Amino acid sequence: MKPDADPHSGPALKDLLAAWRDEPPPRPALRAAFDTTDLVQAGALLRAWDASGLQNSVTWPAAQRIHVALCGFSTLNYLVPHVRWAALADGFIPQISLGGYNQLVQDLSRPDSPVTAADVDLIWVWADLEDLLPAEFVKAPKRLASADGLAAALAAADLLADTLTAARQHTKALLVANDFVPLRRSPLGVADGSRALGYETVSAQASARLRERLASIGSTCVLPLGHHLRRLGLEQAVDPRLQLMADCRFTPECFFRLAGSVRPYIRALRGAVSKVLVLDLDNTLWGGVVGEDSWDGVRIGTDPVGKAYAAFQKAILELVDRGVILAINSKNNPDDVREVFARREEMLLGLDNFASIQTNWQDKAANCRVIAAEINVGLDSLVFWDDDAAERLLVRETLPEVIVVEPPDDPSAWADALREMTLFDALALTEEDAERGRMYAQERCRREASTQATDLNAFLASLDLKVTCAPASDENIPRLASLLARTNQYNLTTRRHPEAVVREWAADPNRHVMSYAAKDRFGSYGIVGLTILERTPDAAVLDTLLLSCRAIGKGVEDVMLATIAQQARSWGVRRIRAAFIPTKKNAPVRTFLPDHGSTATGEHDGQTDYVLNLEGRDITFPETIRVEMKT
Amino acid sequence: MSQETQDRVIRVIHEVTELPCAEIAAAAALVDLPNWDSLMHLNMVLGLEREFGINFNIMEMTEVNSVGAAVRLIEAKTA
Numbered sequence: 001m002k003p004d005a006d007p008h009s010g011p012a013l014k015d016l017l018a019a020w021r022d023e024p025p026p027r028p029a030l031r032a033a034f035d036t037t038d039l040v041q042a043g044a045l046l047r048a049w050d051a052s053g054l055q056n057s058v059t060w061p062a063a064q065r066i067h068v069a070l071c072g073f074s075t076l077n078y079l080v081p082h083v084r085w086a087a088l089a090d091g092f093i094p095q096i097s098l099g100g101y102n103q104l105v106q107d108l109s110r111p112d113s114p115v116t117a118a119d120v121d122l123i124w125v126w127a128d129l130e131d132l133l134p135a136e137f138v139k140a141p142k143r144l145a146s147a148d149g150l151a152a153a154l155a156a157a158d159l160l161a162d163t164l165t166a167a168r169q170h171t172k173a174l175l176v177a178n179d180f181v182p183l184r185r186s187p188l189g190v191a192d193g194s195r196a197l198g199y200e201t202v203s204a205q206a207s208a209r210l211r212e213r214l215a216s217i218g219s220t221c222v223l224p225l226g227h228h229l230r231r232l233g234l235e236q237a238v239d240p241r242l243q244l245m246a247d248c249r250f251t252p253e254c255f256f257r258l259a260g261s262v263r264p265y266i267r268a269l270r271g272a273v274s275k276v277l278v279l280d281l282d283n284t285l286w287g288g289v290v291g292e293d294s295w296d297g298v299r300i301g302t303d304p305v306g307k308a309y310a311a312f313q314k315a316i317l318e319l320v321d322r323g324v325i326l327a328i329n330s331k332n333n334p335d336d337v338r339e340v341f342a343r344r345e346e347m348l349l350g351l352d353n354f355a356s357i358q359t360n361w362q363d364k365a366a367n368c369r370v371i372a373a374e375i376n377v378g379l380d381s382l383v384f385w386d387d388d389a390a391e392r393l394l395v396r397e398t399l400p401e402v403i404v405v406e407p408p409d410d411p412s413a414w415a416d417a418l419r420e421m422t423l424f425d426a427l428a429l430t431e432e433d434a435e436r437g438r439m440y441a442q443e444r445c446r447r448e449a450s451t452q453a454t455d456l457n458a459f460l461a462s463l464d465l466k467v468t469c470a471p472a473s474d475e476n477i478p479r480l481a482s483l484l485a486r487t488n489q490y491n492l493t494t495r496r497h498p499e500a501v502v503r504e505w506a507a508d509p510n511r512h513v514m515s516y517a518a519k520d521r522f523g524s525y526g527i528v529g530l531t532i533l534e535r536t537p538d539a540a541v542l543d544t545l546l547l548s549c550r551a552i553g554k555g556v557e558d559v560m561l562a563t564i565a566q567q568a569r570s571w572g573v574r575r576i577r578a579a580f581i582p583t584k585k586n587a588p589v590r591t592f593l594p595d596h597g598s599t600a601t602g603e604h605d606g607q608t609d610y611v612l613n614l615e616g617r618d619i620t621f622p623e624t625i626r627v628e629m630k631t
Numbered sequence: 632m633s634q635e636t637q638d639r640v641i642r643v644i645h646e647v648t649e650l651p652c653a654e655i656a657a658a659a660a661l662v663d664l665p666n667w668d669s670l671m672h673l674n675m676v677l678g679l680e681r682e683f684g685i686n687f688n689i690m691e692m693t694e695v696n697s698v699g700a701a702v703r704l705i706e707a708k709t710a
Contacts, residue, residue: 240689241687241689241692245673245692246673
């Protein structure tokens with residue numbers, strides 16, 4: 001993606017770096033300076049960054065730092081600067097720990113290695129099948145394409161999986177392991193294709209076994225190395241000279257690409273996953289301008305150009321299917337737009353797919369603000385796609401937090417570009433993600449109904465809200481982990497506990513992990529809230545209380561408080577200790593504790609501690625809400 | 632032997648090692664430089680390829696073991 005103006009030019013960057021000494025940059029500013037698709041430019045940017053000394057001279061907040069550890073059997077030194085760059089390109093200050101050469105197993109088996117140190121956030125594991133196979137199969141690769149070979153390959157996958165399972169005892173870091181990819185053609189030549197069991201089949205089955213085993217470890221992912229190598233091409237990815245000189249398996253260009261592929265994992269760990277795709281309409285969702293060509297003149301789906309836009313819509317629908325929210329930001333008359341959606345059968349997207357529709361003659365940056373407010377997300381959750389360079393420049397300059405995509409010039413390349421974009425990638429998908437589009441359309445209906453209602457209380461009562469409280473279980477833990485990773489606004493402490501920790505606490509009798517699902521007469525919100533309570537001798541400690549932004553202000557908060565009060569009483573304690581840890585986004589929850597009867601007991605490091613006395617106080621469930629308590 | 636080529640070679644090695652150019656120029660062999668290892672050697676060779684727009688084969692890569700050797704090889708390739 002090439003920016004319109006070049007913020008990477010030497011003098012401009014030097015000025016930026018100097019200015020940042022006095023005022024540390026937020027993530028969007030770092031992203032604007034460091035994001036690039038060019039390897040040489042990335043290297044120059046990193047050198048400028050290092051020369052500036054900003055890495056160590058500024059006290060960066062924890063939420064803006066990321067610690068990545070690399071371990072493997074081959075030389076990974078070349079990967080280090082690229083991973084540093086990759087973190088900066090999303091606005092995160094990198095700390096990289098490199099494991100010992102050929103020391104993967106040792107590094108992962110000890111609780112105190114540079115790789116498993118307590119503050120490591122992500123461990124990237126580089127292992128090829130050859131590193132794990134017995135020597136006889138490496139010496140005679142032809143033997144791999146046999147029943148014995150398959151058994152050995154599966155055992156090799158198990159070996160790596162066992163190492164990671166053991167590592168999980170020593171570290172809470174996200175474990176990311178590459179899948180197995182053959183870098184050469186079959187040693188059997190074309191005869192490989194006449195057999196049921198071929199060289200590549202064995203590798204694929206070993207990858208499948210690895211994936212199966214890793215899925216049960218928790219906070220562990222397989223990185224699709226094969227996909228990235230295919231896109232780059234093996235001929236560009238591998239240079240035998242590097243292998244011979246330094247046991248370095250990939251070229252600098254390949255390491256650069258692969259470092260880019262780890263960016264979505266870092267963003268997901270820091271709750272920086274984009275949520276909303278904001279789309280223009282004319283020459284973006286269809287060819288032509290509906291105001292000029294009329295609903296039947298715009299090109300969608302019938303000729304090659306129209307098919308390109310239809311393919312783009314199809315790629316957008318794939319995003320909707322995994323929980324991405326859509327919005328329209330278009331300079332048009334609403335009636336013209338409605339006609340295209342209603343009357344053109346070739347349209348794949350419907351107005352029902354959009355959570356917010358801004359079709360007007362207002363400037364597009366202002367529209368982005370309206371969209372963010374309507375959907376109740378931060379501006380930094382928006383990704384803007386518009387074919388018009390002037391509109392893109394306006395939004396980029398006015399709203400630096402919005403990610404503005406630079407689409408390829410040719411719309412026929414858009415479907416592929418959208419599929420390759422990782423901005424919306426989360427670490428895991430839940431059923432809620434597939435439902436999100438429908439839920440936001442319902443929310444649009446609620447908004448329209450509430451603007452018509454004159455009395456807020458009467459409106460809330462008319463919603464007929466029901467809240468189901470259920471303890472954390474295998475069924476809902478993935479959704480709870482997703483809430484912990486994504487929820488920014490109504491979150492008292494913003495602790496990004498990984499799924500492995502939620503699982504551990506769900507089984508702990510001294511902890512109470514509760515999920516809250518809501519439903520009203522318009523439809524189901526799904527699981528929207530989470531509380532984590534810990535039992536201590538003198539009080540119940542509230543580690544986490546969060547609520548999805550679409551459920552705020554309807555009474556679910558009161559149900560959560562009543563539930564934890566009930567639990568605290570059942571533990572025989574008389575008070576709940578809680579804290580409010582302020583972030584840039586959680587102002588909405590700032591007064592929750594004092595509003596519900598808590599007293600502030602002190603402040604330290606920006607955090608305000610509270611105590612809620614349960615004696616002589618009745619914390620009851622709201623009358624207008626039906627509550628179902630599951631055990 | 633061209634002074635310009637030599638200066639450019641020394642500059643590449645300086646970028647890789649962060650050692651002073653004078654120290655690099657004075658070294659009889661690259662292995663004499665402090666902390667020199669196979670990775671530095673590889674970085675140097677890749678840096679020279681980029682700087683001069685040339686390609687070394689595996690034998691040439693191992694033969695570039697001094698500033699002088701590098702300059703001779705580069706001049707042969709760019710003649």
